[in-house]
Amino acid sequence: MTSNKKDVLILGGGIIGLACAYYLLKAGRGVTILEQNTLASGSSHGNCGTLTPSHAPPLSQPGMVFKALKWMLTPDAPFRVAPRLDFELFEWMLQFARRCNWSDYHRLARAKGPLLLRSRELIGGLVRAEGLDCEFAESGTLYVHRDAAAFEEARDLPKTLADCGIAMERIDAASCRAMEPALNGSIVGGYWNPGDARLRPDRYAAELARVVKANGAEIHESTKVNGFRNEGERIGAVLTDRGEFAADEIVFALGSWSPHTAKQLGLRIPIQPGKGYSITYTQSPRAPRIPLTLKERSVCVTSWGSGYRLGSTMEFAGYDTSLNRARLDALKRAAAEYLIEPEGPAVVEEWYGWRPMTYDDLPIIGRTAKIKNLTLATGHSMLGVTMSAATGELVAQLFAGGETALNAATFSPARFGL
Numbered sequence: 001m002t003s004n005k006k007d008v009l010i011l012g013g014g015i016i017g018l019a020c021a022y023y024l025l026k027a028g029r030g031v032t033i034l035e036q037n038t039l040a041s042g043s044s045h046g047n048c049g050t051l052t053p054s055h056a057p058p059l060s061q062p063g064m065v066f067k068a069l070k071w072m073l074t075p076d077a078p079f080r081v082a083p084r085l086d087f088e089l090f091e092w093m094l095q096f097a098r099r100c101n102w103s104d105y106h107r108l109a110r111a112k113g114p115l116l117l118r119s120r121e122l123i124g125g126l127v128r129a130e131g132l133d134c135e136f137a138e139s140g141t142l143y144v145h146r147d148a149a150a151f152e153e154a155r156d157l158p159k160t161l162a163d164c165g166i167a168m169e170r171i172d173a174a175s176c177r178a179m180e181p182a183l184n185g186s187i188v189g190g191y192w193n194p195g196d197a198r199l200r201p202d203r204y205a206a207e208l209a210r211v212v213k214a215n216g217a218e219i220h221e222s223t224k225v226n227g228f229r230n231e232g233e234r235i236g237a238v239l240t241d242r243g244e245f246a247a248d249e250i251v252f253a254l255g256s257w258s259p260h261t262a263k264q265l266g267l268r269i270p271i272q273p274g275k276g277y278s279i280t281y282t283q284s285p286r287a288p289r290i291p292l293t294l295k296e297r298s299v300c301v302t303s304w305g306s307g308y309r310l311g312s313t314m315e316f317a318g319y320d321t322s323l324n325r326a327r328l329d330a331l332k333r334a335a336a337e338y339l340i341e342p343e344g345p346a347v348v349e350e351w352y353g354w355r356p357m358t359y360d361d362l363p364i365i366g367r368t369a370k371i372k373n374l375t376l377a378t379g380h381s382m383l384g385v386t387m388s389a390a391t392g393e394l395v396a397q398l399f400a401g402g403e404t405a406l407n408a409a410t411f412s413p414a415r416f417g418l
Contacts, residue, residue, distance in 0.1 A: 006030060006031075006032045006218075006245065006246065006247035006248070007029050007030035007031065007032075007247065007248055007249065008024055008029050008030065008031050008032070008247060008248070008249045008250075008251060008399070009032050009034065009238060009245055009246075009247035009249070009250050009251070010024075010031060010032065010033045010034070010251040010253055011034050011225055011238065011250065011251065011252055011253060011254055011261070012033075012034075012035065012252070012253035012254040012255060012257075012378075013033045013034070013035030013038075013039040013040065013209075013219065013221065013253075014035075014039075014040050014041075014042050014043065014044040014205070014253065014255055014384070015040055015044035015201070015204070015205050015208070015384055015385055015388045016253040016255065016377050016378070016380060016384055016387075016388055016391055016392070017033055017035070017251070017253035017377075018033075018039065018040065018205060018208045018209055018212055018388075018392075019208065019388040019389055019391055019392030020251055020253055020377050020391065020392045020395045020396070021033055021212045021217050021392070022126075022208060022211065022212055022215070022392055023389075023392035023393045023395065023396035024392075024395065024396045024399065025212065025215040025216060025217060026215075026396070027396045027399070027400060029396070029399065030216070031212070031216075031217045031218070032217070032218040032219075032220070032245065032247065033212075033217060033218070033219045033220065034220050034223045034225065034238065034240060034245065035219070035220070035221045035222075035223065036222070036223060036224045036225065036257075037221070037222065038221050038222070039205065039206075039209045039219065039221060040201075040202065040205030040206065040209065042255055042256070042353055042354070043255060043256070043276070043353035043354060043355055043356075043384060044201055044202070044205045044384065044385065045201065045202050045205070045351070045353065046201075046202075046278045046280070046309075046311070046349065046351035046352075046353050047201050047276065047278065047311060047353065047382075047384075047385060048198075048201075048278065048291065048300040048301075048302040048309055048311040048312070049198050049199050049200055049201040049204070049302055049304075049309075049385060050141055050196060050197070050198050050291045050300065050302060050385075050386070051119075051120050051123060051196060051197040051198065051199065051385065051386045052116070052141060052193070052196045052383065052386055053113065053116040053117050053120050053161075053164075053166045053193075053195055053196060053386070054141060054143075054161060054166060054168060054191075054193035054195070054196050055116070055382070055383055055386070056109045056110075056112045056113040056116055056160075056161060056164050056166060057105060057108075057109045057157070057160055057161070058099070058104075058105060058108040058109060058112070058360070058361035059096075059361055059381075059382075060096055060097075060099040060100045060104065060105065060108070060359075060360075060361060061100065061105050062100055062101055062102055062105065063100070064100050065097050065100050067079075068081075077330075078297060078298035078299075078312070078313055078314060078330075079298075079313075079314050079315075080313075080314070080315045080316070080317070080327075081093075081315075081316045081317075082315065082316065082317035082318070082320065084317075084318065086318065088259075088272070089272055089316060089318075091270075092270060092272045092357075092359050093359075095270070095359040095360075096359040099359065099360060099361075104360075105160075106160065106163070108360060108361055108362065109160055109161075109163070109164055110163065110164055111362060111410050112164075112361065112362060113161075113164030113165060113166055114164075114165075114406055114407070115363070115387055115390050115391075115406055115410075115411070116166075116383070116386055116387065116390075117164075117165060117166065117195075118389075118390040118393075118405060118406060119386055119387050119388065119389045119390030119391070120195065120196075120197065120386065122389035122390055122393060123136075123197075123199075123386075123388070123389045124136070124138065124197065126208075126389055127199070130207070130211050132204065132207040132208065132211070133203065133207055134199045134200050134201075134203040134204035134206075134207050135198075135199055135200040135203060135304040135305060135306065136197065136198070136199040136204075137197060137198055137199070138197045139196070139197055139198050139289075139290055139291060140192060140193055140194045140195070140196050140197075140290060140291075141193045141196035141198070141290065141291045141292070141293065142176065142179065142180060142190050142191070142192055142193070142290050142291070142292050142293070143190055143191040143193070143292075143293045143295050144176055144180075144183060144187050144189075144190040144292055144293070144294060144295060144338060145187065145188050145189050145190060145295050145296065146186045146187060146188060146296055146337060146338060147188070147296050148188045148189075150295060150296055151188050151189040151190075154191065154295070155170060157191060158170055158191065166193075166195060167193070167194055167195055168191050168192065168193050169191065169192045169194070170189070170190075170191055170192075171189065171190055171191070171192050172189050173187050173188050173189050173190075175190075176189065176190040179192070179290065180288050180289060180290050180292065181340075182286055182287060182288040182289070182339050182340055182341065183288075183292075183338060183339065183340070184338060184339060184340050186337065186338065187338065196291070198291045198302055198304075199385075200304045200306060200307075201385050203306075204385065220240075220242065220245075222242075223240050223241065223242045224240060224241045225238055225239070225240055225261055226239045226240055226241060227239040227264050228264055228265055229244070230265070230371075233370070233371060233372045234371065234372050234373045235250050235265070235371060235373055235374060238250065247373075248373060249373050249375065249399065250373055250374050250375070251374075251375045251376075251377055251395060252374065252375070252376045252377065252378055253377045253378060254378060255354070255355075255356045255378060255380075255384070256271065256273040256274075256319075256354035256355065256356040258271055258356060258376070258378040258379070259271050265370075265371060265374070266370070267368065267370065267371070267418055268416075268418075269364065269376070269378070269379070269416070269418065270358060270359060270416055271356045271357060271358055271364075271378065271379050272316060272357045272359075273316075273318065273319055273354035273355070273356065273357070274314050274315070274316060274354065274355040274356075274357040274381070274382070275313075275314070275315040275316070275317055275320070275352055275353070275354055275355075276311065276312060276313055276314065276315075276352065276353055276354075276355055276382070277311065277312070277313050277315075277323075277324070277327045277328055277331060277350075277351065277352050278309050278310060278311030278312075278331070278349075278350075278351045278352075279309065279310045279311070279328060279331055279332070279343075279347060279349070279350050279351075280307050280308070280309045280347070280348045280349040280350075280351070281307060281308045281309070281310075281343060281344020281345065281346060281347055281348060282307060282308070282344050282345050282346045282348060283303065283304075283305065283306065283307055283308050283344060283345075284308055284341055284343075284344040284345060286340055286341035287303040287308045287341070287344065288301055288303055288339065289303065291303075292338070294334050294335070294337070294338045297330075297333075297334035297337065297338075298312055298313070298314075299311070299312045299313070299330075299331055299334040299335065300312045301335060301339070307344070307348060308344040310331040310332065310334075310335050310342075310343075311331065312331070313327050313330060313331070314355075315327060319354065323350055323352055324352075327352075328350055355380075355381055355382050355384070356378055356379050356380060356381065356384075357379075357381050357382075358379040358381060360415075361381055362379070362410065362411055363377075363378065363379045363380045363381070363387060363391065363411055364376045364377075364378050364379040364411060364412075364413050364416070364418070365377050365391055365394055365395065365398075365408070365411040365412070366398060366408055366411060366412040366413050366414070367398065367413070368413050368418050369413075369414060369418065370418065375395060375398065375399070376413050376418065377391055377392075377395050390405075390406065393405060394406055394408060394411070
């Protein structure tokens with residue numbers, strides 16, 4: 001039995017779906033969210049919660065292919081591809097490798113930068129306007145190096161970011177330790193990002209869900225999408241284990257599950273699930289005050305008043321649901337190399353989540369050509385929290401049909417023939 005027809009039906013209740021709901025509600029649209037688990041229980045939950053315009057440069061930098069191949073021989077390296085026969089992953093990797101050149105590196109950084117800057121600004125305003133209790137702080141972030149050659153190799157990064165309108169300052173070892181006393185004596189230098197910020201992601205999501213509910217959104221958790229009923233070039237109804245839902249507009253905010261669900265509509269979305277890990281501890285008095293990226297190990301460290309988290313790594317292992325102990329132990333070893341006190345007093349949670357990785361490191365935001373009432377808001381790779389508000393704003397503006405704050409064509413599904 002089909003429920004009463006809705007205005008906008010959002011598939012996915014992670015941070016992107018919630019942000020889309022928020023801005024659509026503010027624009028006067030009626031919103032219903034379908035979430036297969038509980039709201040924001042996926043990659044929105046256990047990431048390190050940094051808001052980082054400084055991450056504008058893409059992962060596909062020159063030399064990354066060689067580095068990735070070398071890492072594959074090290075079980076606890078920051079990057080791992082689980083051995084298996086997967087033609088879609090192979091094609092994704094080939095497309096990624098094609099972009100590992102300086103021309104694409106700078107082009108993609110300039111494309112991603114405005115979205116990150118806009119979203120950073122919006123999130124700060126949203127936290128203040130809605131009184132979101134999520135431990136938000138305009139803390140900046142600090143990239144730290146132990147290897148002098150790697151520190152020197154990154155010296156052009158401030159110029160790359162400056163071309164995107166993003167500030168970064170190269171600082172010496174003494175300045176790093178003065179800024180962050182939790183660092184040990186092995187640090188040789190770092191890069192300070194004054195425009196970055198941090199929040200506790202699970203609390204940000206919970207607070208955004210609270211506001212979305214208060215503004216009238218209808219939310220259905222534990223509701224699994226099983227298929228679709230098409231009506232010509234439109235989706236007539238979404239079929240779930242709790243009945244059918246019909247809507248004038250459908251938004252795909254399914255993160256890493258987007259390709260699986262989209263196949264039922266004949267769409268091939270080029271996203272791979274990039275598995276990340278984190279360990280959350282109770283707070284330590286010696287924990288860093290500033291969010292850190294431990295550059296040689298690609299590990300992020302974030303503290304809040306309520307806790308302390310080590311996170312990152314990238315594992316392409318499909319939808320494997322196991323907690324890889326080698327990956328978790330690598331986080332702790334990395335922290336021990338850089339920090340005076342690398343772990344908190346007690347472990348609260350060991351976690352993994354799948355990031356929706358596109359090979360060009362840009363999200364997919366916009367209406368599809370093949371299905372007239374379907375809009376995609378997915379593929380945010382490692383930066384879903386940072387990009388959340390600008391994504392929601394852009395979706396609402398595209399629905400309104402007027403001007404958009406960002407160049408929507410940059411993120412359009414059309415670049416993948418969708």
